[in-house]
Amino acid sequence: MWMKKHLAPLVILAVAIILPFIFRDAYSRQLLVLICVYAALALSLDIIIGYMGQISLGHIAFFGIGAYTSALLSLKLGMPVWLGWLAAIVCGGIIGYIIGYVSLRRTRGVSLAIVTFGVGFVIYLVSQNWYQLTNGFEGLIGIPSPVLAIPGLPRFTFESSFSYYYLVLAILVFTVYLISAVLRSRFGRAVVALRENEELASSVGINAFNYYVLAFTLASALAALVGATYGHYVRIVTPRLLGMDYMLMLLIMVVVGGKGTLAGPILGAAIFILVPEWLRMTAQLRLVLLGGIFLVCIIFMPQGIYPALVSLFKRASLSGRLWLSKVGGGKTF
Amino acid sequence: MTILEIEGLTKDFGGLRALDKVDLAVQPGEIFGLIGTNGSGKTTMLNIVTGFLKSTEGHISYKGELITGFGPHQVAQRGVARTFQLTSLFPALTVEENVISARHLNSHSGVLRAFFLTKAYHKEELRSRQKAMDILKFVRLQEKSGMIAQNLPAAEQRILEVAIALAVKPELLLLDEPVSGMNLQETARVMELIRLIQQTGTTIVIIEHNMKVITELCSIIAVLDHGVKIAEGTPEEIINNKEVISVYLGKRRVGNVES
Numbered sequence: 174m175w176m177k178k179h180l181a182p183l184v185i186l187a188v189a190i191i192l193p194f195i196f197r198d199a200y201s202r203q204l205l206v207l208i209c210v211y212a213a214l215a216l217s218l219d220i221i222i223g224y225m226g227q228i229s230l231g232h233i234a235f236f237g238i239g240a241y242t243s244a245l246l247s248l249k250l251g252m253p254v255w256l257g258w259l260a261a262i263v264c265g266g267i268i269g270y271i272i273g274y275v276s277l278r279r280t281r282g283v284s285l286a287i288v289t290f291g292v293g294f295v296i297y298l299v300s301q302n303w304y305q306l307t308n309g310f311e312g313l314i315g316i317p318s319p320v321l322a323i324p325g326l327p328r329f330t331f332e333s334s335f336s337y338y339y340l341v342l343a344i345l346v347f348t349v350y351l352i353s354a355v356l357r358s359r360f361g362r363a364v365v366a367l368r369e370n371e372e373l374a375s376s377v378g379i380n381a382f383n384y385y386v387l388a389f390t391l392a393s394a395l396a397a398l399v400g401a402t403y404g405h406y407v408r409i410v411t412p413r414l415l416g417m418d419y420m421l422m423l424l425i426m427v428v429v430g431g432k433g434t435l436a437g438p439i440l441g442a443a444i445f446i447l448v449p450e451w452l453r454m455t456a457q458l459r460l461v462l463l464g465g466i467f468l469v470c471i472i473f474m475p476q477g478i479y480p481a482l483v484s485l486f487k488r489a490s491l492s493g494r495l496w497l498s499k500v501g502g503g504k505t506f
Numbered sequence: 507m508t509i510l511e512i513e514g515l516t517k518d519f520g521g522l523r524a525l526d527k528v529d530l531a532v533q534p535g536e537i538f539g540l541i542g543t544n545g546s547g548k549t550t551m552l553n554i555v556t557g558f559l560k561s562t563e564g565h566i567s568y569k570g571e572l573i574t575g576f577g578p579h580q581v582a583q584r585g586v587a588r589t590f591q592l593t594s595l596f597p598a599l600t601v602e603e604n605v606i607s608a609r610h611l612n613s614h615s616g617v618l619r620a621f622f623l624t625k626a627y628h629k630e631e632l633r634s635r636q637k638a639m640d641i642l643k644f645v646r647l648q649e650k651s652g653m654i655a656q657n658l659p660a661a662e663q664r665i666l667e668v669a670i671a672l673a674v675k676p677e678l679l680l681l682d683e684p685v686s687g688m689n690l691q692e693t694a695r696v697m698e699l700i701r702l703i704q705q706t707g708t709t710i711v712i713i714e715h716n717m718k719v720i721t722e723l724c725s726i727i728a729v730l731d732h733g734v735k736i737a738e739g740t741p742e743e744i745i746n747n748k749e750v751i752s753v754y755l756g757k758r759r760v761g762n763v764e765s
Binding site for chain 2: 350351354355357358359360361362363365366369370372373374375376377378379380381
């Protein structure tokens with residue numbers, strides 16, 4: 174019964190698990206890792222965009238904070254990578270809480286977008302200019318790979334794209350599960366209620382400010398975790414990671430993929446990592462085509478690609494059933 | 507002990523005095539009516555009581571506790587619920603989800619429980635849905651529980667609003683023009699509902715323009731005009747009050763006919 178209900182996600186998970194065996198070259202496997210990383214990051218941003226109904230243009234800063242935190246702790250203090258990731262979550266969470274606490278008091282909507290943009294930009298500047306800590310433009314290099322050292326088992330280093338893929342896939346699955354758990358909890362319902370009608374939600378006892386800050390903190394902590402996993406994969410962390418171009422790409426992944434859904438941001442991440450790669454062969458036209466694709470998607474599928482596919486499927490299966498019932502002598506399904 | 511006490515309530519919007527030293531006292535268990543011309547300050551007063559606006563001067567006490575300056579969620583936590591002048595729902599959610607969301611204060615599905623899908627979580631979820639359906643049955647919307655809220659016909663949207671307010675389990679319910687835009691049948695249905703709610707022990711304050719509803723349901727009515735309370739009394743007293751007639755009701759009045 175449980176199997177049947179969750180059949181689709183389980184099938185997708187099974188496919189995801191065998192993907193590195195189908196795509197055996199290093200380049201494809203690298204893309205798979207990046208897709209998982211950005212999918213999880215997009216999901217964390219979707220907490221703010223899809224479930225809170227707000228816009229944060231500084232979200233990428235938490236990705237960077239997580240990457241730098243973990244990288245610094247393992248490089249400078251020799252901490253095990255896993256602890257670095259934990260620290261990244263805590264750090265991202267605390268900074269997210271502070272920023273949320275200060276920004277979400279009164280600002281909503283466009284003003285919030287501007288505030289978060291400002292904050293994100295400041296953090297970007299810090300990463301560039303606090304030379305002693307972050308090494309400025311050159312960034313941090315030689316970041317160690319995560320090592321699994323369980324006594325009694327052989328020591329394993331997550332260095333290859335193959336092994337790292339399963340690591341980030343696990344994180345992606347965890348993120349999906351966490352968000353779905355939040356959604357079916359009182360907390361998640363409150364946040365959705367706030368998105369639907371903040372005034373009404375307040376009138377039934379939901380403390381808007383508290384829940385906004387909590388959701389924002391969760392999104393930030395998640396983004397930081399994803400950033401840490403990315404840092405220990407590419408093993409170089411530079412301020413570019415916090416740049417506006419990546420932030421906009423992330424935004425597009427969420428919105429064009431389908432905000433407020435679990436599959437949307439994942440689909441968006443896959444599409445907007447793969448398509449630019451496929452367009453490489455078109456050289457200068459690449460960015461123009463990419464821009465064109467965004468526009469087409471947003472105009473024809475304003476709710477996102479995933480919701481559009483779902484409604485297409487619904488209509489197709491409905492007409493399919495109608496057709497089948499006619500063929501089957503008029504018996505309705 | 508009065509359940510709601512408003513003292514010297516004054517509200518200025520810049521140069522405009524929307525409320526001028528209004529005093530009001532609502533007794534537990536009664537249905538209290540608030541009438542007046544548009545712009546007389548009725549909704550402003552409601553907004554201040556429920557924490558959506560801050561008063562310029564004056565105090566509000568609920569069950570003896572000073573709630574002046576409380577935010578909306580704090581007022582709700584104490585057992586005061588309201589509806590809105592313009593229909594206010596969670597539009598994209600289903601009717602059932604609207605009520606479940608509104609049960610926030612009475613729900614216990616924590617994230618940790620939801621994460622591990624514990625037995626306690628499932629029990630709580632079942633209980634939540636059950637209670638939500640109970641409320642929907644009370645307002646007779648249970649058959650439309652799966653419908654998206656914004657697709658409901660207008661009158662039923664107003665009724666869903668009441669259901670949402672009831673989910674707070676209020677001791678004091680403030681209704682802002684609950685029958686506006688309704689025909690006779692729909693109005694009668696809502697009036698019946700209001701009577702049923704009173705029977706459960708809830709105190710009700712109604713802002714309305716429909717005089718039939720006000721005079722038939724309320725035991726006490728207060729009249730506002732340009733932010734000032736010009737009269738307070740039983741329905742009899744109010745419809746015969748000269749000042750109320752000249753300001754609001756109009757000279758031509760025959761029995762209980764709506765003016």
